[in-house]
Amino acid sequence: MPPRRSYDQYCSAARALDVVGDRWTLLIVRELLAGPRRYTDLHADLPGVSTDVLASRLKDMERDGLATRRRLPPPGAAFVYELTSRGRELLPVLQALGEWGRSGLGERRPTDAVRAHWFALPLLRLLDGEGLVEVRLEEGLFHLHAGAEEGPVYGDGPAPGEPDARLALDTATCTAVARGELSLTRAVRAGRVEVSGEGALAKALREA
Numbered sequence: 001m002p003p004r005r006s007y008d009q010y011c012s013a014a015r016a017l018d019v020v021g022d023r024w025t026l027l028i029v030r031e032l033l034a035g036p037r038r039y040t041d042l043h044a045d046l047p048g049v050s051t052d053v054l055a056s057r058l059k060d061m062e063r064d065g066l067a068t069r070r071r072l073p074p075p076g077a078a079f080v081y082e083l084t085s086r087g088r089e090l091l092p093v094l095q096a097l098g099e100w101g102r103s104g105l106g107e108r109r110p111t112d113a114v115r116a117h118w119f120a121l122p123l124l125r126l127l128d129g130e131g132l133v134e135v136r137l138e139e140g141l142f143h144l145h146a147g148a149e150e151g152p153v154y155g156d157g158p159a160p161g162e163p164d165a166r167l168a169l170d171t172a173t174c175t176a177v178a179r180g181e182l183s184l185t186r187a188v189r190a191g192r193v194e195v196s197g198e199g200a201l202a203k204a205l206r207e208a
Helices: 012-020 025-032 039-044 051-063 091-104 116-126 171-178 184-189 200-207
Strands: 067-071 079-083 131-137 140-146 154-156 165-169 193-196
Touching (some): 039 051, 039 079, 116 131, 116 154, 184 193, 184 200, 193 200
Antiparallel strands (some): 067 079, 131 140, 165 193
16 A cells, blocks of 8 residues: 655644545545445445545555454445544544534535435534434434444434434425524424424423
């Protein structure tokens, strides 16, 4: 494997960018925050990335200690990639980038791809508390592990157990919340987010 390119600057920001500054790396981290993913699943949820670039970035992430590759036991027997604890430490970095970038999100362009779970990190930032949350959008269903200190941060599909809260909202509302134009609590009060469930998170959202 060729040596990693470096800015050769004695600066922690420069050192961090040596590792995660390449195009696609942080978006691969975003996908792996959902837990172990097969190469084909990563490629499907990163529209626009070439197979060569994705393979190269994954190798770089393994070398730099951000991700590991392992084979699932039978009957799966497929290889999956997953974040290391160091890789998972990039969650607040991605959330901070998302918050910084939301003012530039603007209206969705005709060329913009979208996946339901791409709204997971913006919503996660707005949830105060811990618990399992299921979110239903027009684009699909996903779930969040609010306050989790290890393991997957979110996942596609229904919650893997009884959720503490269920949220149902349309894409326009979720987009407004993600762009910072509407707070989650205001959206709930306005009836734009339907909240169900008896967990502490659901009660907090209904009573806010």
